[in-house]
Amino acid sequence: MKAANKHSKIIQAATKVFAKKGFFNARISDIAKEAKVADGTIYLYFNNKFDILISVFEEEIGNLIEQVKKLLAKESDPRVMLKIFATKHLTVMKKNKNLAEVIQIELRQSAKLIKDYRNNKFSEYVNIISSIIKLGQEQNIYRSSIQPGLAKRAFFGALDEISRVWTMSLDTKYTVEDTSSQVMEIFLSGMLVPGMELPE
Amino acid sequence: MKAANKHSKIIQAATKVFAKKGFFNARISDIAKEAKVADGTIYLYFNNKFDILISVFEEEIGNLIEQVKKLLAKESDPRVMLKIFATKHLTVMKKNKNLAEVIQIELRQSAKLIKDYRNNKFSEYVNIISSIIKLGQEQNIYRSSIQPGLAKRAFFGALDEISRVWTMSLDTKYTVEDTSSQVMEIFLSGMLVPGMELPE
Amino acid sequence: MKAANKHSKIIQAATKVFAKKGFFNARISDIAKEAKVADGTIYLYFNNKFDILISVFEEEIGNLIEQVKKLLAKESDPRVMLKIFATKHLTVMKKNKNLAEVIQIELRQSAKLIKDYRNNKFSEYVNIISSIIKLGQEQNIYRSSIQPGLAKRAFFGALDEISRVWTMSLDTKYTVEDTSSQVMEIFLSGMLVPGMELPE
Amino acid sequence: MKAANKHSKIIQAATKVFAKKGFFNARISDIAKEAKVADGTIYLYFNNKFDILISVFEEEIGNLIEQVKKLLAKESDPRVMLKIFATKHLTVMKKNKNLAEVIQIELRQSAKLIKDYRNNKFSEYVNIISSIIKLGQEQNIYRSSIQPGLAKRAFFGALDEISRVWTMSLDTKYTVEDTSSQVMEIFLSGMLVPGMELPE
DNA sequence: AATGAATGAGCATTCATTCAT
DNA sequence: TATGAATGAATGCTCATTCAT
Numbered sequence: 001m002k003a004a005n006k007h008s009k010i011i012q013a014a015t016k017v018f019a020k021k022g023f024f025n026a027r028i029s030d031i032a033k034e035a036k037v038a039d040g041t042i043y044l045y046f047n048n049k050f051d052i053l054i055s056v057f058e059e060e061i062g063n064l065i066e067q068v069k070k071l072l073a074k075e076s077d078p079r080v081m082l083k084i085f086a087t088k089h090l091t092v093m094k095k096n097k098n099l100a101e102v103i104q105i106e107l108r109q110s111a112k113l114i115k116d117y118r119n120n121k122f123s124e125y126v127n128i129i130s131s132i133i134k135l136g137q138e139q140n141i142y143r144s145s146i147q148p149g150l151a152k153r154a155f156f157g158a159l160d161e162i163s164r165v166w167t168m169s170l171d172t173k174y175t176v177e178d179t180s181s182q183v184m185e186i187f188l189s190g191m192l193v194p195g196m197e198l199p200e
Numbered sequence: 201m202k203a204a205n206k207h208s209k210i211i212q213a214a215t216k217v218f219a220k221k222g223f224f225n226a227r228i229s230d231i232a233k234e235a236k237v238a239d240g241t242i243y244l245y246f247n248n249k250f251d252i253l254i255s256v257f258e259e260e261i262g263n264l265i266e267q268v269k270k271l272l273a274k275e276s277d278p279r280v281m282l283k284i285f286a287t288k289h290l291t292v293m294k295k296n297k298n299l300a301e302v303i304q305i306e307l308r309q310s311a312k313l314i315k316d317y318r319n320n321k322f323s324e325y326v327n328i329i330s331s332i333i334k335l336g337q338e339q340n341i342y343r344s345s346i347q348p349g350l351a352k353r354a355f356f357g358a359l360d361e362i363s364r365v366w367t368m369s370l371d372t373k374y375t376v377e378d379t380s381s382q383v384m385e386i387f388l389s390g391m392l393v394p395g396m397e398l399p400e
Numbered sequence: 401m402k403a404a405n406k407h408s409k410i411i412q413a414a415t416k417v418f419a420k421k422g423f424f425n426a427r428i429s430d431i432a433k434e435a436k437v438a439d440g441t442i443y444l445y446f447n448n449k450f451d452i453l454i455s456v457f458e459e460e461i462g463n464l465i466e467q468v469k470k471l472l473a474k475e476s477d478p479r480v481m482l483k484i485f486a487t488k489h490l491t492v493m494k495k496n497k498n499l500a501e502v503i504q505i506e507l508r509q510s511a512k513l514i515k516d517y518r519n520n521k522f523s524e525y526v527n528i529i530s531s532i533i534k535l536g537q538e539q540n541i542y543r544s545s546i547q548p549g550l551a552k553r554a555f556f557g558a559l560d561e562i563s564r565v566w567t568m569s570l571d572t573k574y575t576v577e578d579t580s581s582q583v584m585e586i587f588l589s590g591m592l593v594p595g596m597e598l599p600e
Numbered sequence: 601m602k603a604a605n606k607h608s609k610i611i612q613a614a615t616k617v618f619a620k621k622g623f624f625n626a627r628i629s630d631i632a633k634e635a636k637v638a639d640g641t642i643y644l645y646f647n648n649k650f651d652i653l654i655s656v657f658e659e660e661i662g663n664l665i666e667q668v669k670k671l672l673a674k675e676s677d678p679r680v681m682l683k684i685f686a687t688k689h690l691t692v693m694k695k696n697k698n699l700a701e702v703i704q705i706e707l708r709q710s711a712k713l714i715k716d717y718r719n720n721k722f723s724e725y726v727n728i729i730s731s732i733i734k735l736g737q738e739q740n741i742y743r744s745s746i747q748p749g750l751a752k753r754a755f756f757g758a759l760d761e762i763s764r765v766w767t768m769s770l771d772t773k774y775t776v777e778d779t780s781s782q783v784m785e786i787f788l789s790g791m792l793v794p795g796m797e798l799p800e
Numbered sequence: 801a802a803t804g805a806a807t808g809a810g811c812a813t814t815c816a817t818t819c820a821t
Numbered sequence: 822t823a824t825g826a827a828t829g830a831a832t833g834c835t836c837a838t839t840c841a842t
Contacts, residue, residue, distance in 0.1 A: 006826095024224035027810095027811070028812060028813080029811085029812095032829095037827080037828090038828045038829055039812090039813085039828085039829065039830095040813085040814075040815080040829060040830095041826080041827055041828070041829095043812095043813070043814080044826070048812080048813080049812065049813095077399060079392070079396075079398065080399045083399065133391070140393060141392065141393060141396055142391045142392065142393065143392070143393050145385065146382070146385070146386065146391050149373075149374075150362065150374060150379060150382050150383070151382070151386060151391065153361045153362045153365060154358035154359075154361065154362060154382075155358070157358040157359070157360055157361025157364075158353070158354035158355070158357040158358050158361075159354075159357070160357055160361060161353045161354065161357025161358075161360060161361075162350065162353045165353060173349075174347075174349075174350060179350060182346070182347055182350050182351070182354075183350070183354055184398070185343075185345065185346070185390075185398065186346065186351060186354055186387060186390065187386060187390060187391055188390045188391055188392045188398055189390040189398060190385075190387060190389040190390035191333070191336075191343060191346050191351065191387055191388055192279075192341065192342065192388045192389060193341060193342065196341055198385065198389060199279040199280045199283065206801095227835090227836065227837085228836075228837060228838080229837095232804095237803090238802060238804055239803085239804065239837090239838085240802070240803055240804060240805095240838085241804095243837090243838070243839080244801070244802075248837075248838080249837065249838090424624035427831095427832070427833085428833060428834080429832080429833095437806080437807090438806060438807045438808055439807085439808065439809095439833090439834080440806070440807060440808060440809095440834080440835075440836080441805080441806055443833095444805070444806075448833080448834080449833065449834090479792070479796075479798065479799040480799045483799065533791070536791070540793060541792065541793060541796055542791045542792065543791060543792070543793050545785065546782070546785070546786065546791050547774075547782055549773075550762065550774060550779060550782050551782070551786060551791065553758070553761045553762045553765060554758035554759075554761065554762060554782075554783055554786055555758070556761055557757040557759070557760055557762065557764075558754035558755070558757040558758050558761075559754075560757055560761060561754065561756055561757025561758075561760060561761075562753045562754060562757065564757075565753060574747075574749075579750060582746070582747055582750050582754075583750070583754055584798070585743075585745065585746070585798065586746065586751060586754055586787060586790065587786060587790060587791055588790045588791055588792045588798055589789075589790040589792060589798060590785075590786065590787060590790035591733070591736070591742045591743060591746050591751065591787055591788055592679070592743070592788045592789060593740060593741060593743050596679075598679065598784065598785065598788055598789060599677060599679040599683065606823095627814090627815065627816085628815075628816060628817080629815080629816095632825095637823080638823060638824040638825055639816090639817085639824085639825065640817085640818075640819080640825065640826095641822080641823055641825095643816095643817070643818080644822070644823075648816075648817080649816065649817090
């Protein structure tokens with residue numbers, strides 16, 4: 001078997017095991033067994049357990065970025081672009097619960113563990129949101145009062161929290177499409193009844 | 201020393217230690233040292249390490265709920281109420297980074313660890329949001345098309361993600377008031393320029 | 401059980417296990433079992449495996465130094481003093497093969513492992529020899545041409561190599577008394593037939 | 601490359617690595633890298649790691665024996681012969697610290713590991729000393745009271761301990777010639793001032 | 801109630817050895 | 822012969838929990 005295959009197999013296995021048990025409760029032997037390799041083999045491809053976690057992020061989020069960017073390239077309306085992002089994110093997270101959990105739980109955990117590790121891929125992913133917002137502001141579609149740096153976090157946080165609940169339960173009450181539309185309505189038009197003013 | 205005192209002291213210590221090191225990297229002896237009691241003493245008040253974590257949530261979030269509810273009791277405009285929630289949440293999280301981290305990181309981790317554990321306090325806290333939304337819908341201030349169950353998550357997720365970034369960095373770029381206003385603008389009026397329609 | 405007891409028990413056990421298996425082949429669990437304590441208990445008294453080895457030296461050689469010094473205090477003739485040293489060393493090494501092996505084998509090994517570790521007790525022990533030689537030189541009993549720093553090593557090396565062979569085999573061909581006398585004859589009068597000159 | 605070459609290359613590499621790191625800390629991969637062969641190749645020439653150690657002894661000490669015997673063949677005075685042995689031993693050990701360490705440390709370690717292994721080459725080497733002593737006794741140059749079996753060990757032990765210290769430090773206080781002369785003076789004439797008697 | 805010494809199960813990692821190529 | 826990727830047994834050390842005092 002080629003090295004690339006085995007590296008990838010271990011990443012796949014680790015994503016599954018981390019999602020199921022969490023990083024700290026995951027055993028190297030669990031990952032090895034899942035990947036159908038010997039424990040020692042893992043150390044031919046990764047420096048240590050934590051390195052596996054980092055690699056899982058980089059790889060999985062890297063894929064996600066690629067897919068999202070490809071979808072966005074076909075669209076020019078910043079309103080639609082944001083919806084594409086939301087729908088894609090929710091779709092992937094609903095389908096790939098392993099990845100969803102790893103992002104939601106381990107990503108946070110990891111950031112504390114190694115201060116050095118700059119989660120570049122993750123930042124890159126979230127920054128897609130702010131670049132869409134900026135684009136919309138240039139086209140006078142999004143208000144100039146919106147701060148892209150805060151709005152991207154609010155938008156991502158909203159999607160993340162929703163998909164978090166999905167991973168916890170088997171909540172199928174809301175479809176991706178419904179949820180996505182609802183989030184878009186909130187973020188684009190807000191929750192106020194038309195004509196209703198902001199307080200103060 | 202009264203038992204209540206010691207129980208509380210351990211909770212305080214644990215909140216601090218969990219926030220600093222994370223649940224898995226925190227040692228019972230760390231908590232004991234921080235609380236200035238013997239290791240064994242902790243087991244007179246808690247069943248096990250995880251039980252401490254649960255208790256930290258219950259206590260800290262319980263306090264938060266109490267404070268928020270007290271503030272909301274004085275207000276009747278659902279728009280202002282939501283802003284009060286946002287401002288209070290962000291204020292507490294910015295001030296008490298220990299609690300912020302425990303909520304953001306450990307809460308997520310814990311849910312996986314014990315399926316049995318119903319995070320009632322946490323649910324109760326988030327449900328404050330949906331009850332405000334429902335109230336606003338009854339008063340025809342919030343659109344009836346908004347689904348409170350989804351919107352509460354989007355709203356909480358937005359606040360949570362923003363405060364998450366605050367705990368990670370020493371990001372003081374945005375004040376609580378600015379941030380709160382920005383989030384309120386997004387959630388109440390959306391990001392679209394007035395008159396601009398939703399796509400499709 | 402008092403701490404002092406347990407510390408000592410572990411030292412005793414470690415001496416036995418190191419002697420039997422060698423440092424690298426000795427398992428912490430072997431020592432724990434021999435000392436009738438739990439594995440973890442060992443780490444309450446020692447920092448790590450190597451620390452145990454160092455402690456074995458310090459303790460065992462410390463005892464030896466004490467005994468030798470007590471014996472020497474009663475004697476003033478540097479010729480007899482050297483014989484006392486030789487006899488005591490050989491006696492102890494023949495009786496306590498564990499200690500003998502630890503000194504001969506592990507002492508050497510250890511020196512390589514930690515450059516920092518100054519084997520003070522061991523140096524102190526060997527320096528007893530050179531101080532006797534210096535004393536003899538002052539009394540014009542030992543030639544002034546003898547360099548105490550080299551002679552102490554030659555003398556100790558001779559005793560050590562002889563006792564090394566004793567630990568390897570069950571060699572009882574030579575008694576301690578015979579051996580000691582023989583070594584003394586060599587070191588005091590040399591091997592030459594009286595009147596025979598040094599070459600060159 | 602011829603097999604003989606590779607076998608020899610591995611021996612050379614192993615001597616170097618064992619000396620530097622010690623047998624237990626030496627890795628097969630270290631030796632392989634040093635010998636510029638693949639790890640697996642080593643197992644075409646040696647049964648296992650320990651077998652390499654044995655082979656290092658056999659080869660290196662074999663060379664030493666050969667050289668010493670060649671030097672001794674030219675000399676007939678047992679006093680000079682012993683000095684030749686001492687000088688040659690010290691010279692080689694000072695020059696080839698790798699070999700010195702391997703002899704001093706690993707030789708001892710190994711004896712414990714395989715009881716079966718008869719260290720023939722090493723015995724042969726040390727027996728050169730006793731055969732010189734016997735020769736001197738026949739020529740009435742060495743006292744008949746000297747027991748060659750004990751004296752050889754005392755003599756070798758003296759040389760070994762001195763060279764041990766050399767390998768540990770960068771001790772250049774004593775030259776080989778000074779040291780050799782000093783050892784010869786001690787072993788041939790003893791340490792007593794002429795006319796001074798043995799005690800008792 | 802409080803202590804903290806003692807316990808021992810549990811795991812990341814290493815490395816001698818094998819074997820398919 | 823030679824390679825080096827793969828194996829998996831082996832172990833020092835940690836730390837949550839217990840319990841004699």
